[in-house]
Amino acid sequence: MSEPLILYDIPSTVPGQAWSPNPCKTRYCLNYKGLPYKTVWVEYPDIEPLSKKIGALPTDVTNGKPYYSLPAIYDPNTKTVLAESALIAEYLDATYPDTPKLFPAGTHALQHAFVPAFMQTLSALWQFALPATNNVLNPPSEVYFRRTREAMFGKKLEDVVPSGPAANEEWAKVKAAFDIVDGWLQKGEADGPYLTGKEPAFADFVVASFIWWFKKIWGAESSQWKDIMSWNNGRWEALIKGFEKYETIV
Amino acid sequence: MSEPLILYDIPSTVPGQAWSPNPCKTRYCLNYKGLPYKTVWVEYPDIEPLSKKIGALPTDVTNGKPYYSLPAIYDPNTKTVLAESALIAEYLDATYPDTPKLFPAGTHALQHAFVPAFMQTLSALWQFALPATNNVLNPPSEVYFRRTREAMFGKKLEDVVPSGPAANEEWAKVKAAFDIVDGWLQKGEADGPYLTGKEPAFADFVVASFIWWFKKIWGAESSQWKDIMSWNNGRWEALIKGFEKYETIV
Numbered sequence: 001m002s003e004p005l006i007l008y009d010i011p012s013t014v015p016g017q018a019w020s021p022n023p024c025k026t027r028y029c030l031n032y033k034g035l036p037y038k039t040v041w042v043e044y045p046d047i048e049p050l051s052k053k054i055g056a057l058p059t060d061v062t063n064g065k066p067y068y069s070l071p072a073i074y075d076p077n078t079k080t081v082l083a084e085s086a087l088i089a090e091y092l093d094a095t096y097p098d099t100p101k102l103f104p105a106g107t108h109a110l111q112h113a114f115v116p117a118f119m120q121t122l123s124a125l126w127q128f129a130l131p132a133t134n135n136v137l138n139p140p141s142e143v144y145f146r147r148t149r150e151a152m153f154g155k156k157l158e159d160v161v162p163s164g165p166a167a168n169e170e171w172a173k174v175k176a177a178f179d180i181v182d183g184w185l186q187k188g189e190a191d192g193p194y195l196t197g198k199e200p201a202f203a204d205f206v207v208a209s210f211i212w213w214f215k216k217i218w219g220a221e222s223s224q225w226k227d228i229m230s231w232n233n234g235r236w237e238a239l240i241k242g243f244e245k246y247e248t249i250v
Numbered sequence: 251m252s253e254p255l256i257l258y259d260i261p262s263t264v265p266g267q268a269w270s271p272n273p274c275k276t277r278y279c280l281n282y283k284g285l286p287y288k289t290v291w292v293e294y295p296d297i298e299p300l301s302k303k304i305g306a307l308p309t310d311v312t313n314g315k316p317y318y319s320l321p322a323i324y325d326p327n328t329k330t331v332l333a334e335s336a337l338i339a340e341y342l343d344a345t346y347p348d349t350p351k352l353f354p355a356g357t358h359a360l361q362h363a364f365v366p367a368f369m370q371t372l373s374a375l376w377q378f379a380l381p382a383t384n385n386v387l388n389p390p391s392e393v394y395f396r397r398t399r400e401a402m403f404g405k406k407l408e409d410v411v412p413s414g415p416a417a418n419e420e421w422a423k424v425k426a427a428f429d430i431v432d433g434w435l436q437k438g439e440a441d442g443p444y445l446t447g448k449e450p451a452f453a454d455f456v457v458a459s460f461i462w463w464f465k466k467i468w469g470a471e472s473s474q475w476k477d478i479m480s481w482n483n484g485r486w487e488a489l490i491k492g493f494e495k496y497e498t499i500v
Contacts, residue, residue, distance in 0.1 A: 048434060051304040084264075104356060105447065106356065106357060106441050106442075106446045107356065107357065107360060107446070108359060108437050108438040108440065109434045109435050109437050109438025109441065109445045109446070110360035110361065110364055110434075110438070110445055110446065110453065112366050112433070112434045112437040112438070113360075113361065113363070113364050113434040113445075114360055114363050114364070114367070114429075114432075115367070116367065117363050117364070117366065117367030117370070120367070120370060132316050149308055152254075180366075181363075183362070184359045184360075184363040185359050187340075187358050188358035188359025188360070188362070190358060191355055191356050191357075191358050191359065192356075195359045195360055195363075195401075196356045196357070196359070196360065197355065197356040200439070201318040203360065204433045244321050
C-alpha cells in the first residue's frame with residue numbers, strides 16, 4: 001500500500017459530517033481492511049457532475065435516465081474509479097488480497113442476493129428515515145433531496161412520516177423487518193455471530209450501515225435509536241458496538 | 251442408514267404424479283444425499299388432517315389460522331416428523347452428517363435469506379403458474395386448490411392468467427426475475443457454477459424446483475418451457491439437466 005484511496009461521501013450538519021448508509025458501507029469496508037483513505041465531501045447536486053468528471057459509471061437507470069450515486073472511490077495505486085458499494089467491496093477484495101475478505105469463498109452469489117432482500121425487507125423504514133435525513137442535510141443537498149424524494153413519494157416530505165395510530169403500526173413493521181433479519185442470523189448461529197460465520201462480511205456491514213444511519217439522523221437520545229438498541233435481545237446493539245472501531249471518518 | 255424415510259407429497263395427473271415445487275426441494279435433497287425414502291401421496295384436503303395425525307407442525311399462520319403444508323417427512327430411524335423444506339434440509343444435514351451438505355459452513359443465514367428473496371423476485375410467476383397447476387390436479391385437490399387460490403387472488407383462476415398484450419408484458423417480468431437470479435449467479439462464478447460454489451446447496455435446489463415445476467405443469471413441448479430453457483445463455487437448461495439425476499420419484 002502506498003497512496004490513500006479517496007472515498008466520495010455526502011456531507012451533512014451532524015458531527016463528523018457522514019450520515020449516508022451507502023457510503024457508510026464502503027467506510028466500514030475500508031476501515032475493516034485497514035486501507036488508508038481520505039474522504040472527499042460531495043453535495044447531492046454535485047454527484048452527477050463529479051461522477052462524470054472522474055469517470056464513475058451510473059449505478060442505476062431511473063425513468064430511462066442514468067442515475068449516479070455515492071459511494072464512489074478513486075484508487076490512485078491502480079488509477080481505478082468505481083461506484084456502488086458492493087462493486088467497490090469486490091474490487092477491494094481482489095486488489096488487496098492480503099486484507100480481510102468481505103466476500104469469503106462460496107458467499108459471492110448469496111451476499112449479492114442478500115442486499116436487495118434486506119432492502120426489500122426494510123421497506124417500511126423509508127417513510128420514517130428519509131424525512132429525518134432531510135433535516136440533517138446542508139442547504140444545497142436539502143433542496144435536491146426534498147425535490148427528488150417528494151417526487152418519489154408523490155407528497156411533501158413532512159406528510160410522508162406516518163402520524164397518529166399509523167405511526168405505531170408502521171414503526172411495528174420496521175421492527176418486524178429486523179425480526180426477519182434476526183431470524184436469518186439465528187439460523188446461522190452455528191456458523192458464528194455474523195452472516196457468513198465468525199468474521200464480518202460485506203452483508204454484515206450493509207445491515208450495520210442502516211442501523212448506524214438511525215443514530216446519525218435521529219441521535220443516540222432518540223426513541224428510534226433506543227428502540228432498535230432494545231430489539232432482538234440486543235443483537236443490533238452488539239453489532240453496532242462491535243463495529244464502532246470501523247466507524248472512523250477520515 | 252436402515253429404514254427408508256417417508257416423504258409426503260401432493261399427487262397429480264402428470265406421469266410420476268409429482269408436480270409441486272416445495273416437496274420437489276426435499277426430493278432433490280434426499281436423492282442428492284442418497285438417503286432411501288418412499289413417497290406417500292396426500293391430496294390437498296388431507297394435508298391438515300394428516301399433519302395433525304403424524305404431529306407435523308403448521309408451517310405458517312394465515313389470517314390467524316395455522317396453515318399446514320407439504321413437504322413433510324417421517325424418519326423412522328429417529329422417530330422424527332418434520333414439515334417445511336428448509337427445516338427438513340437442516341435436519342438431514344445434522345442427522346446424516348456423512349452425506350453431502352445442503353448448508354455448507356458459513357452459508358446458513360444467507361441461504362435462509364435467499365429463499366424469501368427468490369420467492370419475492372418470482373412474484374410475476376404465480377399468475378401464470380397457479381392456474382396451470384390447477385389443471386393437473388386430481389379432483390379432490392383441484393376443488394381445494396381452486397377455492398383457496400381464487401380467494402387469494404379475488405377472482406376465478408381462469409381470469410388470473412394475463413391475456414392480450416398483458417400476457418407478453420407479464421411474462422417479460424418472469425424473464426426479468428430470472429435475469430436477476432442469473433445476475434446473482436454471475437457474481438458467484440469465481441466460486442463455482444452453484445450458489446455457494448462448486449457443489450449444489452439447498453438454495454440451488456430451491457431455484458431448480460421452480461424450473462422443474464414449469465415442465466410438470468406446462469410440459470416439455472410448451473412455449474413456457476422452451477422459453478426458460480433459452481433464457482440466460484442456457485443457465486436454467488444446464489441446471490435442470492445437471493439435476494435430472496436427483497429428480498427420481500420413489
